[in-house]
Amino acid sequence: MRKIQCLLLFALFGQVLMTNEVNIYTSRHYDSDDALYKEFTNETGIKINIISGKGSALLERIKSEGKNSPADIFFTVDAGNLWKVQKEGLFQSIKSKKVISTVPSGLRGPNNEWTAIAKRARVVFYNPKKVSPSKIKNLTYEDLANEEWKNRIVVRSSSNMYNQSLVASLIANLGEKNTEIWAKKFVKNFARKPQGNDRSQIIAVSNGEADLAIANSYYIGIMLSGSAGKEQLEAAKKVKMHFPNQNDRGVHINISGAGILRNSPNPSNANLFLEFLLSERVQKYMVDKSYEYPIIEGVLPSTEISSFGINFKEDETAVRQFGELNPSAIRLMDRSGWK
Numbered sequence: 293m294r295k296i297q298c299l300l301l302f303a304l305f306g307q308v309l310m311t312n313e314v315n316i317y318t319s320r321h322y323d324s325d326d327a328l329y330k331e332f333t334n335e336t337g338i339k340i341n342i343i344s345g346k347g348s349a350l351l352e353r354i355k356s357e358g359k360n361s362p363a364d365i366f367f368t369v370d371a372g373n374l375w376k377v378q379k380e381g382l383f384q385s386i387k388s389k390k391v392i393s394t395v396p397s398g399l400r401g402p403n404n405e406w407t408a409i410a411k412r413a414r415v416v417f418y419n420p421k422k423v424s425p426s427k428i429k430n431l432t433y434e435d436l437a438n439e440e441w442k443n444r445i446v447v448r449s450s451s452n453m454y455n456q457s458l459v460a461s462l463i464a465n466l467g468e469k470n471t472e473i474w475a476k477k478f479v480k481n482f483a484r485k486p487q488g489n490d491r492s493q494i495i496a497v498s499n500g501e502a503d504l505a506i507a508n509s510y511y512i513g514i515m516l517s518g519s520a521g522k523e524q525l526e527a528a529k530k531v532k533m534h535f536p537n538q539n540d541r542g543v544h545i546n547i548s549g550a551g552i553l554r555n556s557p558n559p560s561n562a563n564l565f566l567e568f569l570l571s572e573r574v575q576k577y578m579v580d581k582s583y584e585y586p587i588i589e590g591v592l593p594s595t596e597i598s599s600f601g602i603n604f605k606e607d608e609t610a611v612r613q614f615g616e617l618n619p620s621a622i623r624l625m626d627r628s629g630w631k
Contacts, residue, residue: 312337312338312339312561313338313339313340313341313558313561314338314339314340314341314364314365314558314561314562314564314565315340315341315343315362315363315364315365315557315558316329316340316341316342316343316363316364316365316367316565317343317345317350317353317354317363317365317366317367317553318342318343318344318350318365318366318367318368319344319345319346319347319350319367319368319369319373320367320368320369320548321344322581322582324577324578324581324582327577327581328568328569328574328577328578329342331574332565332568335568336561336564336568338561338564338565340565341362343363347368347369347373347376348376350366350368351366351376351377351380351382354366354377354382354553355380355382358555359555360555361553361555362557363553363555363556364552364553364556364557364558364559364561364562364565365550365551365552365553365556365562365565365566366382366383366406366550366551366553367409367548367549367550368548368549368550369412369546369547369548369549370453370454370457370546370547370614371408371457371546371547371549371611371612371614371615372453372456372457372460372614372615372618373453374401374405374406374549374551374615375612375614375615375616375618376615377406377551377553378401378405378406378551378615379615381554382553382554383401383405383406383551383552383553383554384405384552384553384554384556384559385403385404385405386400386404386405386406386407386551386552386563386566387559387563388563388564388566388567390567390570391404391407391563391566391567391570392404392407394570394587394588395407395408395570395587397610398608398609398610398611398612399411399547399549399587399610399611400612401551401612402612405551406549406550406551407549407550407551407566407570408547408548408549408587408611409547409548409549409550409566409569409570409578409587410547410548410575410578410579410582410584410585410586410587411545411546411547411548411584411585411586411587411606412508412509412510412545412546412547412548412584412585413508413509413535413543413544413545413546413585413604413606414454414457414458414506414507414508414509414543414544414546415506415507415508415509415533415534415535415536415543416428416431416436416504416505416506416533416534416536417493417494417497417504417505417506417507417512417531417532417533417534418497418503418504418505418531418532418534419497419498419500419503419530419531419532420531420532421530422500422503423503423504425532428534430538430539431534431536432536432537432539432540433458433462433536433537433544434466434474434537435536436478436481436504436506437474437475437477437478437481438477438481439477439481441481441503441504442480442481443481443482443483444481444483444502444503444504445478445481445482445483445502445503445504445505445506446482446483446484446486446492446493446496446497446501446502446504446505446506447482447486447493447505447506448486448487448488448489448490448492448493449486449487449630449631450486450622450625450626450630450631454490454508454546455506455625455630456614456618456621456622456625457544457546457611457614457618457621458506458544459471459475459621459624459625460613460614460615460616460617460618460620460621461544461607461609461613461614462474463617463620463621463624464609464613464614464617465541465607465609468620468624471624472624472627472628475624475625475627475628475630476627476628476629478628478630479628479629479630483496483501483502483503484496484501484502485631486630486631490507490508490511491507491511491514491515491520491524493505493506493507494507494511494512494515494527494528494531495524495527497530497531498526498527498528498530498531499527505531508546509533509583509584509585509597509600510582510583510584510597511583512528512531512533512583512596512597512600513583513594513596513597514583515527515528516528516529516596517583517596532600533600535601535604535605537605537607538604538605541605541607541608541609542604542605542606542607542608543604543605543606543607544607545606545607545608545611546611546614547611548582548584550566550569552566570587570588572588572590572591575587575588575591576591576592579591579592579593579594579597580594581594583596583597585597
């Protein structure tokens with residue numbers, strides 16, 4: 293009898309050990325995240341297991357694993373990618389009161405299926421030697437369709453989620469008809485066929501290939517840090533960053549975010565991890581390394597990003613709309629000739 297009791301206790305203890313973990317499926321590509329995972333384990337004793345990949349591949353993996361999926365958290369960039377997982381019904385609602393009270397409702401899923409962890413702005417970069425700051429001071433996204441910018445703008449392709457979310461935000465604010473009129477004019481202002489990543493657009497402005505570029509704010513931080521090499525550092529020094537629509541709704545804001553998966557075997561640990569990411573100390577570490585903007589007020593962005601200003605107006609359109617309007621945005625971009 294005593295032997296059986298010992299075996300039962302051993303089995304229960306082993307089960308506790310096995311479940312003292314959290315499994316994160318992530319499409320984020322920041323080396324600095326690895327240090328966060330280690331710090332979480334040091335603080336809590338909860339082991340983190342990481343599966344990395346592209347968001348679409350991870351989504352398919354979660355779907356194929358079904359009820360037996362070991363995934364606890366899906367961690368990614370752009371609200372549109374979170375919406376794809378939400379659409380499949382693969383998230384559960386976040387239970388942490390701390391997370392819900394910390395993050396504004398516009399930066400969470402409609403039923404708290406996911407939450408923002410950090411923010412980024414999709415901004416306009418310009419070369420002050422070719423475009424005067426006074427000329428661009430009141431520039432809006434809508435102005436980018438004006439004829440004066442013909443053959444002067446670079447942007448990446450319409451297949452990019454960041455651009456799809458930007459167009460979705462325009463649909464939310466201007467309506468689909470007006471956004472399509474804008475997009476058809478905007479495409480005529482391209483200096484070249486869309487190509488490359490966001491940093492490629494910034495480099496094109498720095499070397500005179502174009503006058504304006506649309507890109508996410510954190511890329512200039514990466515380039516200015518020197519971590520991407522001397523060529524990108526020198527290119528970044530030549531450009532300035534502009535926040536559009538400061539006299540009305542504000543600059544387009546998107547997020548890095550995470551949600552707890554429906555079949556999570558460790559939901560309590562997953563909630564703890566989200567709380568950890570939204571603590572003041574970790575927020576500061578994250579934005580210093582990823583060059584994003586913090587969720588928590590009072591935490592300052594990195595020195596590189598702060599140099600472009602921190603008191604700018606943000607568009608408060610609920611980021612969940614970027615996912616909901618994503619199919620409309622893709623069709624609209626296709627009709628407008630944005631390749």
